[in-house]
Amino acid sequence: MSDPDFHDVVIAGGGMAGASLARALAGGGLRVAVIEPYPPGDAGQPGFDDRALALAFGTARILNNLGCWSRLREEVNPITTIHVSEQGHFGFTRLHADDEGVEALGYVVPARALGQALLQEIRGLDGVEWLSPARLRQFDTHRTHVSLSLEHDGETRRIDTALLVGADGGKSIIRERLNIPTRHTAYAQHAVICNIQTRQAHRDVAYERFTDAGPMAMLPMSGHRSALVWSVDDDRLDELLNLGDRDFAATAEQHFGQRLGRFEQAGKRSAYPLEMLRAETSTAPRVVLIGNAAHTLHPIAGQGFNLGIRDVAVLAELLDDAVRQGIDPGDEQLLGRYESWRQRDQQWVARATDSLVRLFNNPLAPIRAARGLGLTALDNLPPAKHLLARGAMGLAGHLPRLAREGHTHD
Numbered sequence: 083m084s085d086p087d088f089h090d091v092v093i094a095g096g097g098m099a100g101a102s103l104a105r106a107l108a109g110g111g112l113r114v115a116v117i118e119p120y121p122p123g124d125a126g127q128p129g130f131d132d133r134a135l136a137l138a139f140g141t142a143r144i145l146n147n148l149g150c151w152s153r154l155r156e157e158v159n160p161i162t163t164i165h166v167s168e169q170g171h172f173g174f175t176r177l178h179a180d181d182e183g184v185e186a187l188g189y190v191v192p193a194r195a196l197g198q199a200l201l202q203e204i205r206g207l208d209g210v211e212w213l214s215p216a217r218l219r220q221f222d223t224h225r226t227h228v229s230l231s232l233e234h235d236g237e238t239r240r241i242d243t244a245l246l247v248g249a250d251g252g253k254s255i256i257r258e259r260l261n262i263p264t265r266h267t268a269y270a271q272h273a274v275i276c277n278i279q280t281r282q283a284h285r286d287v288a289y290e291r292f293t294d295a296g297p298m299a300m301l302p303m304s305g306h307r308s309a310l311v312w313s314v315d316d317d318r319l320d321e322l323l324n325l326g327d328r329d330f331a332a333t334a335e336q337h338f339g340q341r342l343g344r345f346e347q348a349g350k351r352s353a354y355p356l357e358m359l360r361a362e363t364s365t366a367p368r369v370v371l372i373g374n375a376a377h378t379l380h381p382i383a384g385q386g387f388n389l390g391i392r393d394v395a396v397l398a399e400l401l402d403d404a405v406r407q408g409i410d411p412g413d414e415q416l417l418g419r420y421e422s423w424r425q426r427d428q429q430w431v432a433r434a435t436d437s438l439v440r441l442f443n444n445p446l447a448p449i450r451a452a453r454g455l456g457l458t459a460l461d462n463l464p465p466a467k468h469l470l471a472r473g474a475m476g477l478a479g480h481l482p483r484l485a486r487e488g489h490t491h492d
């Protein structure tokens with residue numbers, strides 16, 4: 083009989099990255115456990131909160147191949163156009179789904195709904211044990227396995243695994259205990275998020291607007307609502323959070339401009355500190371980091387989870403192949419392949435996001451003028467726009483099977 087305290091793969095963290103990986107591995111012949119401090123559906127689960135996520139076309143394809151997309155139908159709003167502009171300048175650029183031959187460049191989904199869909203999918207599937215409330219406290223790596231010490235339902239429990247996956251978010255204790263060096267930038271900014279009811283319909287357009295009070299994204303949601311993600315300097319945060327709903331709506335409208343008409347109503351506001359963090363390596367013996375544990379991004383381009391789910395799709399593919407070939411899931415070469423497959427995408431997206439933050443935070447007049455010209459030039463350059471669109475859609479580079487069309491996953 084198999085040892086109940088041994089798992090082929092243990093995923094520490096059941097947020098979006100960890101839950102997606104558990105779904106991708108379910109039924110594939112591996113014994114998988116997920117360790118998560120918050121029980122399913124707990125309103126305190128920080129990963130599945132009120133934020134609206136812009137999911138790239140490629141991410142939607144992965145979620146569809148994982149069987150989750152149909153559960154989200156009622157909640158998703160397509161993005162057919164992305165409109166980028168700067169307050170006080172004429173230059174702007176637009177990306178259109180039609181130009182890329184797709185029905186949508188991406189979709190907007192509330193994080194809470196995505197969390198529920200993932201957890202419903204996992205429930206009842208073979209091979210995944212969901213341990214919660216449970217928290218990873220310690221681990222020791224040995225030649226053949228990793229020994230973990232958890233706090234599970236108030237008790238200390240020990241389990242062993244061939245592969246430990248760190249999906250425990252930006253403050254990953256796995257990354258810290260392994261002393262993996264990171265590149266870290268604190269932007270001294272917070273993202274203020276809130277849903278806004280606008281006078282005019284959004285017509286499925288996602289707006290990215292660079293303003294003198296920080297970049298604003300307006301993501302199209304159901305009805306005449308858009309989700310505002312406004313990245314503001316820390317010294318303006320209290321002022322914006324302390325405004326009444328009406329005054330906040332008026333202030334946001336004043337910076338955004340009139341493309342959506344009046345901002346009629348503002349919903350509940352939340353704020354998130356913004357930083358960039360990138361682990362210099364995603365792997366260590368019998369350990370791999372995925373999602374925010376490996377890379378935490380500024381939300382300016384809405385790429386955080388879109389990048390994380392590509393980690394998931396690649397790791398799931400390598401583990402799937404390992405099962406078929408009878409290879410140890412913690413095999414050193416497998417982890418080496420993961421690292422080299424994911425490095426380029428992670429590096430590129432992290433650098434592009436960071437450059438965007440710096441470019442649009444720069445108040446110097448020549449840079450501002452160049453930005454306006456750059457947006458106009460880009461709008462008139464179809465090949466460059468196409469490249470940008472493919473990247474934003476999550477379709478650039480060597481795609482894993484789960485990100486390809488029509489690859490269903492049992």
Ligand SMILES: Cc1cc2nc3c(=O)[nH]c(=O)nc-3n(C[C@H](O)[C@H](O)[C@H](O)COP(=O)(O)OP(=O)(O)OC[C@H]3O[C@@H](n4cnc5c(N)ncnc54)[C@H](O)[C@@H]3O)c2cc1C
Nearest residue numbers: 095097098099129135136218250251373374384386387388
């Ligand atoms: C304002 C804002 C807007 C965003 N918009 C977008 C967007 O439009 N598009 C997009 O793609 N991305 C977006 N993102 C990024 C996206 O939200 C994150 O990339 C994503 O949530 C990361 O998921 P994760 O599972 O890697 O990490 P997390 O969500 O941080 O999950 C980590 C999990 O690990 C658990 N955990 C922590 N410690 C332990 C432990 N010791 N043991 C076990 N479990 C532990 C936690 O409880 C949590 O459930 C946005 C982020 C912000 C802040």
